[in-house]
Amino acid sequence: MALLETRGLTKTFGSVTAADNISVSIEAQEVIGIIGANGAGKTTFVNMVTGYQKPSSGSIWYRGQDITPHGPRQITRLGICRSFQVPQVFPSLSLFDNLLISLGVAEGERPAIWRPLRRPHLHAAAEEIVARYDLASYGGQLVALLPQGVRKLLDIAMAMAHRPQLILLDEPTSGVSVGEKFGIMDVVMGALRDTGVTVLFIEHDMEIIERYGSRVVAFAEGTILADGAPRDVLADEQVRRYVIGEALHRSSHARGGAPHA
């Protein structure tokens, strides 16, 4: 049985079709990179799978269970978590408290109303995450004051507090300087690999896709253009024209130098 399966997933916003009949099957332990130009439907896909947006038609199956009607909270509880393109964290709290709260919520079916959050084993777990994600020097700092790269890591670490079976990363390296990208991905992928979680990540950088993905799904205009091993997909004629061409243009533009994808 597939870990996650979408069947004919379609999402329309008025006359715009953001996702058009997306059927994809994901097996446990895969590390899937999702590529596509802006507006190709990548984030819409992630939003639908995590319950943030309801599909106009089609269904989503997780370990044989239809999760289409569920909202983010139920889906999180079932073991699908996500990070965001713009990190969704708690800026007025310290990084450590962000993690403690995430762990505290993950601990029980419902957040405890009386039992203290600050207990030794949660502290230890938070310390472990801090070390794992290379955040030790930021623990006590207010998240509002932290650099974007650190917030991105925190966002992912918080999503992982639930020990999900499947994690969806929405552009884990966007908004991060080129020099930091690989460092961040090494930390993230290292931490995720240890837990055996299945990963689905949206990425614009083909080098990152090639290095970390075990499979690539290319989106274009709401449909799946290609799906397969990174080498094959990235060599695909149509993908090169519709997806990578865009990406090349984007990256050379952004870096102000020669493209290297």
Added chain:
Amino acid sequence: MMGTDKTLTVLGATLLALVAAGFLLPDWAVFLLTLSLARGLVVLGLLILWRSGLVSFGQALFFGTGAYTVGLLVLFAGLRDIVALTVLAALAAGLLAWLVGLLLTGYRDIFFAMLSMAFSMILYGILVKTELLGSTDGFNVPHPTFLGYAPAGEKMRVSIYLWTALVSMAAAYGVHRHLSSTMGQLGAAIRDNEIRVEYLGASVRRVLLIQVIIAGALAGAGGAVTAFAVGHIDPDAMAYWTVSGEFVFVTILSGTGHILAPFLGSLLFELIRSFAFQYSPYTWQMVLGTSLLLIILFLPNGLWSLYARLRKGG
């Protein structure tokens, strides 16, 4: 968990000091302290909501419900025991908070504040129009008994005061425990980012609803002891929107930095009001307004931040 123990010690010491004050201070001061503690109970509830980013401008709804629950049970059911009546008043207000909260928790910011005020004015309207409940005149509340003990003469005032002090410190401990819990700590998280809270697997609505219920029950208990302390209840003193406004006023005055801040702020509020009323009966509201203005200007995080600042400086 060190913190919990320390807070418990501080609250215990405060309770002892309050008990001593009850026997040492003159009658008027004991009365003033009773009202301050009762008001502090309501503000304690507002502190919880404040931390979660909500300001209720209708807490008089629950304060009034508590007071009138006591009044009605005394008048029509013949109950006199202050312990049972305080609990029942808190339950009644909590139940009402649950019902109202189902709707309220769908709103935030100014909409939450205004809707809560609207609900409280419905209660006010009902009370004013109902002859059976004494209409605008309200009615007198007879002296309570204390688990069978019926204090005579001057002992009554001190007894009500001691009960109020006990309830206040117990409530403060309960709220402290709640704020230290996972759900309590989620308050600040909800204020910051509701989307992440939902994606952590917690229900924002449920957390806020429970906190509205806790705040409502605390206000109900505050209303109950106030009814006994004053010996009279009427809509203008218990359920009018200005009463809610005073609670918010005291919350700002107190600051949300510590569990005892609401009681300290309430005490200062009662002191300013009493003395302003005594020395300038025609402009006492101006004195009150000026003091709030000064507090906001110089201590934007409330009275308690003064203590925090002093400790840091020392």
